[in-house]
Amino acid sequence: DAGVIQSPRHEVTEMGQEVTLRCKPISGHDYLFWYRQTMMRGLELLIYFNNNVPIDDSGMPEDRFSAKMPNASFSTLKIQPSEPRDSAVYFCASSSGMNTEAFFGQGTRLTVV
């Protein structure tokens, strides 16, 4: 398996624009997680899915953020409109169970100017 695949690797956008981050989890993994990492706040859980269903989105910072998982092999995290404080590295991870190890994608470095 190629591991968790994220795209794009880097994204630079202007404030107010819509940003869509994409993730393909490891085949057979039932859980998918979106995390955001900044120097100040570390690695924060934004939302996670089980069998394509959102289970906990309490970490999503604002209504500007939304996430979907239309099928077992694809998820998106959308920010609309984007703001400079959204600049961070966004990681997608997947796992085979709730209390098992999670495997991370390479991340998307988002810069909002």
Added chain:
Amino acid sequence: QKEVEQNSGPLSVPEGAIASLNCTYSDRGSQSFFWYRQYSGKSPELIMSIYSNGDKEDGRFTAQLNKASQYVSLLIRDSQPSDSATYLCAVPPAGTALIFGKGTTLSVSS
């Protein structure tokens, strides 16, 4: 609010020494515990998992768990410059996803 706490460091050790990294967690219901390593500009990589009280060894790495004290540690023996990275402790509170500490930065000098 469920929390995972780590000393941010930096922790500096000479090559060949033992590096000791510590982590405390708030949810007594947690049943599994993980250590990840993250090199600068890279994604977190799992290096150890532990589920039972006591020690678990894997090569130069030893994870130690004490559920009564809500404490988990990672020892790195014979530290190498290539071990220089940020080490993240991760604990899933009961019924939810992995929560990460902010990480301890380790620097191994040759």
